[in-house]
Amino acid sequence: MGDPAVRPAADGGREPDARETGDALAALRAILVGPEQQALEALRARLADPAAQARDVAAVLPQALQLRALDAELARALAPPVEDAITASIARNPKPLADALFPVMGPAIRKAVAASLAAMVESLNRTLEHSLSWRSFRWRIEAFRSGRSFGEVVLSHTLLFRVEQVFLIDRASGLLLQHVDAGDLGVQDADMVSGMLTAIRDFVGDSFTVADQASLDAFQVGDLAVWIEQGPRALAAAVIRGRPSPDLRLRLQEALETIHLQLADAFEAFQGDAQPFEAARPELEACLRAEYRRDAQPRGRASAAVAAVVLVALGVWAGLAWRDRQRWNAYLDVLRAQPGLVVVSTGRSGGKFVVSGLRDARAPTPDDLLRQTPIDPATVEARWRPYQALEPAFVLARVREALQPPPEITLDLVDEVLVVTGRASADWLLAAHARAPFMSGVTRLDASAAFAAGLRDLVGRVQATVLLFIKGTSRPVAGQEAVFSALAADVRELDLLLSAAGRRAHGSIEGHTDSDGDPASNVPLSLLRAERVRDAVAPGVGHHLTWSVAGAGSNQPVVASASEAEKQRNRRVSLRVEVE
Amino acid sequence: MIQKKVCLLGGFAVGKTSLVSRFVRSIFSDKYLTTVGVKIDKKLMAVDGHDVTLVLWDLYGQDEFQSIQETQLRGTAAYLLVVDGTRPATLETAHDLQQRTERIVGTVPFMVVLNKSDLAAEWRLDDSAVATSFARSAGVVRASAKTGDGVEAAFVTLTRAMLAR
Numbered sequence: 001m002g003d004p005a006v007r008p009a010a011d012g013g014r015e016p017d018a019r020e021t022g023d024a025l026a027a028l029r030a031i032l033v034g035p036e037q038q039a040l041e042a043l044r045a046r047l048a049d050p051a052a053q054a055r056d057v058a059a060v061l062p063q064a065l066q067l068r069a070l071d072a073e074l075a076r077a078l079a080p081p082v083e084d085a086i087t088a089s090i091a092r093n094p095k096p097l098a099d100a101l102f103p104v105m106g107p108a109i110r111k112a113v114a115a116s117l118a119a120m121v122e123s124l125n126r127t128l129e130h131s132l133s134w135r136s137f138r139w140r141i142e143a144f145r146s147g148r149s150f151g152e153v154v155l156s157h158t159l160l161f162r163v164e165q166v167f168l169i170d171r172a173s174g175l176l177l178q179h180v181d182a183g184d185l186g187v188q189d190a191d192m193v194s195g196m197l198t199a200i201r202d203f204v205g206d207s208f209t210v211a212d213q214a215s216l217d218a219f220q221v222g223d224l225a226v227w228i229e230q231g232p233r234a235l236a237a238a239v240i241r242g243r244p245s246p247d248l249r250l251r252l253q254e255a256l257e258t259i260h261l262q263l264a265d266a267f268e269a270f271q272g273d274a275q276p277f278e279a280a281r282p283e284l285e286a287c288l289r290a291e292y293r294r295d296a297q298p299r300g301r302a303s304a305a306v307a308a309v310v311l312v313a314l315g316v317w318a319g320l321a322w323r324d325r326q327r328w329n330a331y332l333d334v335l336r337a338q339p340g341l342v343v344v345s346t347g348r349s350g351g352k353f354v355v356s357g358l359r360d361a362r363a364p365t366p367d368d369l370l371r372q373t374p375i376d377p378a379t380v381e382a383r384w385r386p387y388q389a390l391e392p393a394f395v396l397a398r399v400r401e402a403l404q405p406p407p408e409i410t411l412d413l414v415d416e417v418l419v420v421t422g423r424a425s426a427d428w429l430l431a432a433h434a435r436a437p438f439m440s441g442v443t444r445l446d447a448s449a450a451f452a453a454g455l456r457d458l459v460g461r462v463q464a465t466v467l468l469f470i471k472g473t474s475r476p477v478a479g480q481e482a483v484f485s486a487l488a489a490d491v492r493e494l495d496l497l498l499s500a501a502g503r504r505a506h507g508s509i510e511g512h513t514d515s516d517g518d519p520a521s522n523v524p525l526s527l528l529r530a531e532r533v534r535d536a537v538a539p540g541v542g543h544h545l546t547w548s549v550a551g552a553g554s555n556q557p558v559v560a561s562a563s564e565a566e567k568q569r570n571r572r573v574s575l576r577v578e579v580e
Numbered sequence: 581m582i583q584k585k586v587c588l589l590g591g592f593a594v595g596k597t598s599l600v601s602r603f604v605r606s607i608f609s610d611k612y613l614t615t616v617g618v619k620i621d622k623k624l625m626a627v628d629g630h631d632v633t634l635v636l637w638d639l640y641g642q643d644e645f646q647s648i649q650e651t652q653l654r655g656t657a658a659y660l661l662v663v664d665g666t667r668p669a670t671l672e673t674a675h676d677l678q679q680r681t682e683r684i685v686g687t688v689p690f691m692v693v694l695n696k697s698d699l700a701a702e703w704r705l706d707d708s709a710v711a712t713s714f715a716r717s718a719g720v721v722r723a724s725a726k727t728g729d730g731v732e733a734a735f736v737t738l739t740r741a742m743l744a745r
Contacts, residue, residue, distance in 0.1 A: 173585040173655025175635060189607050191583060195620035195635045196608060202651035203616045272582045272632075272657060 099232050106257045110250055117246065141305050161242030162290040166252075167194050168259065168280055169235045170270060174198030177234060177270075177277040180284045197237055201228065231256045233267040238287055248289060255283040324375070328353050331373050338364060340389045352381045360389035362397055388440050395441030402439060403432050409450070413442070420447040423454060426496040433500055451501040458494040459577045462487065462507070467533055467573045471514070474528040477568070484536050487575075491537045491545070494577070498544035505579040507547045509534050512574070514567035515554045527551025533573045545577075583633045584742055585655055589648075589681065590662030591673035592641035595695045598725035599662060603732060604636060613640045618652055627739045634735065648677065650684050658689040658718075658742050660734065663710070665694045665722065666702040671710065678714065689718045689741035693734050697722035 029037070046052045068074045090097055136154075143153040165187055168178040176194035181187045204216040218227045225244060229236045229252040236256045238248070259280045260267070266276035332355065336343050340363025346355050353375075359366070366384060370377055388398070392413045399418060405411055409422040418436050420429070429447055436445035465487045468477045476484065491507075498505055511526035511533075530549040538547055554570070561567040588596045597610060597619070604621040612619040623634040639652055653659075661678055664670040674692065681690075692714050694705060711720040718741035723730030 170655065173635075173657070174637075175583045175585055175655070189605070189622060191633060191635055192605075192607055192620045192622050195585070195637065196612075196616075199618040199620060199637065199652065200616055202649065203618070206649055206651055272584045274581070274583060 095232070102232055103257050103261050106253050110253065114250075138306075141309070145305065160291055161240050161244040161248075163238050163240050163244070163248065163288050165190070165239040166255075166284045166287045167197065167235075167237040167239075168277060168284060169194045169198060169237060171198075171230070171232075171234055173272075175272065175274070177274050178280045178284060180281060180288060182288055182290075194237075197226070197228070198235070201235075227252060229253050229256050231260050233260060233270075236284070236287070245291065248287070251287050251289070255287050258283050324353075324379075327373060327375050331370065331375060334369055334373075335366060338369070339391050340364075340394060341366065342387070349381065352379050354381045354383075356383040357385070358387040359384040360387060360394055362394055363389065390441045392441075395439070399436070399439055399442065402435065403428075405432075414446075416441060416443040418442045418445045420445060420450045421453075422450060423457065424450055426454060426493050426500060429454065430496065430500045448501075451497060454497050455494070455501070455503075455505075455579055458490055458497060459505075459579060461490050462494065462575050462577050465490075465575060467529075468568060469529050469532075469571045469573070471567070471571060472517070472525070474525065474532045476532075484533075487533075488537045491541055495541045495545045498579070499542055503544070503579060505545050505577055507545060508576045508578075509547060509549045510556075510574055510576070511549070511551045512556055512558075512570055512572050513554045514570040515557060515561050516567065517554075519554055523551050523553035525551070526553050529571075529573050533575075581631050581633055583635055584657040584739070586634045586636050586738065587653055587656045587659040587681075588636055588638045588662065589659055589674075589677045590641060590695075591664070591667075591670040591677075594641065594662045594664040594667075594670050595725045596641070596660075596662045597638055599693065599695055599723060599731060600636065600638070601725075602728060603735070613638065617649065623735060625735060625739045627736055627743065630743055632739050632743070634739065648680055648684075653681055653684050656681075656685050656688065658691075658738050659685075660738065661690055661692045661714075661717075663692060663694050663705070665696045665705050666699050668704050671705060675713065687716065689738060689745065690714075691734050691738045691741075692717050692720040693730070694720065694722045695725060697729060698724040698726045 046056075065074070086097070139153045140150055142148075143150040146153070162182065165179065165181040167176060167190065169175070170177050174195045174197075176191040179187075179190040179194070181190075201216045215230055216228060217230075218225060220226075223242055225240045225242075227238045227240060227244065227249060229238075229249065234256065236252050236259075238244075238252055240248070263276065263279060266279075269276075332343060332346055335341050335355070335357070340360035342358040343355060344357040346353070348354060355366075366382055367377070370380060370382075388394070396411060396413055399411060399413075403411075405420075406424055406428065409420060409424045409428075412419040412421075418432075418439075420432060424432075429450060433445050433447060436442050465483065467483055467487070468480055469475060470477055494505070509530045511528065511530035513522040513526050513529075527549065528551070530551055534547050534549050557570040558572070559566045559569055561570050588600065590596045597613065600621065600623075604623045606619075606621045608619050608621075610619065617640040619638045621636040621638060623636060625632045625634055637652060637656065639648070659681060661674045663674045678690065692710060694707065694710065697703075707720065707722065711717075714720060719734070719737045721730045721734050721737070723734060725731075
């Protein structure tokens with residue numbers, strides 16, 4: 001805009017000055033944008049005014065918080081100031097918060113305590129599990145029926161109590177707010193008792209150093225107990241006869257919490273008029289509990305349960321008994337089938353199976369047989385007496401043990417006759433012959449085959465013997481002593497065997513010479529040689545064996561004697577034996 | 581029925597217990613005083629058409645050796661200060677007790693009872709001076725445990741003062 005002094009007038013009249021122009025523009029602006037401008041001003045003023053802003057935010061704050069209620073960011077943002085506020089509130093005066101929290105803290109604490117109590121009850125339960133008395137058996141059934149733990153049932157039976165009075169006492173003054181009793185006690189002057197209870201509580205608290213918030217919660221005189229629960233405004237004191245169960249304290253706490261919640265205004269306004277606390281009576285009366293022993297209760301269902309259990313137990317017992325009996329009978333069958341064992345009697349005595357009988361020493365041990373069955377050996381009483389079994393196997397075993405037969409001998413038992421076959425010495429045969437008839441199960445010995453074999457052997461050996469002599473003499477050649485001894489032994493053996501078998505035999509001893517010399521003089525020489533042999537073998541021989549001697553001279557040479565060696569073979573004595 | 585807690589305070593052997601014994605209902609023996617330090621009695625009052633039960637907390641005699649228990653005073657609606665009229669020292673104790681009690685329970689009504697009024701010859705107190713020194717009291721009365729004079733009046737005055745609050 002230029003200098004208004006030099007600007008020509010528009011219509012030849014007076015030119016409008018600058019102020020007039022400004023006013024006009026302002027007026028024009030007011031006409032054109034006036035309302036908007038006013039609104040703008042109002043907005044500006046409002047933005048500059050903290051009080052107005054606070055009002056604006058306050059109007060939408062609930063909705064704003066609601067919009068982001070589920071937003072974790074909002075919770076994080078609010079947490080610090082809220083924590084600070086709570087801390088500051090408690091630091092300034094903890095009572096309002098404590099009062100506010102009291103109704104919810106109680107249940108929370110009780111829950112925690114209940115959990116630890118449950119653990120304790122469980123431990124008690126385990127402790128009692130080994131108790132097997134009839135009473136505990138009944139309690140077990142009760143626990144099973146009621147669904148409670150065994151420990152709880154035991155507790156409920158162990159405890160027996162009655163709450164006789166409950167006082168509700170103003171905590172500050174000790175004045176009685178309400179009092180209920182079991183009705184038949186004729187209680188008087190509860191107001192004085194209330195005061196004294198408070199005084200005693202104060203006395204304990206003042207006299208002994210106790211932690212903050214700690215107080216006298218219970219005291220006991222004989223079988224009378226007083227339990228005191230404390231709330232922010234009032235105490236509840238229960239006078240109990242007997243041993244109360246722990247859940248009574250929970251009941252007291254709950255009653256006190258409920259009363260605080262319902263009568264908060266009455267507490268606030270209390271000036272000595274206890275009338276409003278009439279409303280607390282139902283809660284207090286609910287604490288007037290009595291618990292009696294369950295013994296007096298009807299036993300119908302319990303009896304049925306017991307009967308059922310007994311029946312089941314009987315069934316199980318009978319089943320087990322039947323099974324045991326089956327096993328026992330099977331064992332007896334095994335015993336009876338066993339050679340060398342004779343079962344004489346069986347039965348039961350003192351809860352045990354009893355078996356008695358006879359047992360051969362060579363029969364299997366009944367205990368070993370028992371161990372092969374599922375029967376408990378402790379349940380068996382066995383009485384076995386020794387005897388000798390007459391089964392052939394046992395007889396033969398006994399005979400073998402007694403006679404110790406040589407390996408070449410075979411023993412058999414045929415109709416109680418012991419049959420001996422094979423070769424054996426005459427001594428053994430004689431001993432067997434003598435002992436066999438005295439052995440149980442053996443009537444006699446049949447050793448004819450063994451005798452025959454023995455005789456055959458001996459006769460063979462004797463007849464095979466050749467005794468050689470020095471030329472022209474009746475003296476045996478050097479080295480013939482052994483042959484003489486062996487012959488003598490064989491002859492003695494033969495004689496024994498013959499006597500054992502009850503038979504007789506005859507022996508012929510025949511002497512020979514070589515072909516040298518005069519044949520007539522050779523005959524006497526040969527006879528001398530035969531006699532020489534007879535004298536060597538005959539002494540000591542019994543009458544079952546008889547001898548004859550003969551001299552054959554040189555008439556019966558073994559070989560044609562050309563050489564000296566052949567001649568020596570002919571200078572001999574030979575024997576023959578004939579068994580009758 | 582309105583109940584009020586009233587404490588009985590006074591120095592050692594001023595006769596508090598004897599003073600009220602024949603006017604109150606009592607179920608606890610005096611030995612509670614020396615054991616627990618307090619004995620509770622009860623007095624039924626009918627004042628100006630109101631039935632009031634006074635629960636009296638008879639506190640064991642206090643002196644310089646026996647401190648007052650704060651917990652016992654808590655919640656009291658009024659108190660009686662008992663002074664032995666023949667022993668001026670008990671008046672001092674009463675002053676001291678009054679101040680300490682007021683610090684604990686605030687300004688609640690109280691009465692000053694000058695006991696042993698039957699012993700006129702041995703009286704050592706100036707009643708009006710006492711009244712002046714306890715300016716905020718509901719009253720100062722002479723009483724006698726022996727004759728019973730003045731006791732009922734003291735309770736009536738105190739009850740009326742409590743009801744007026």
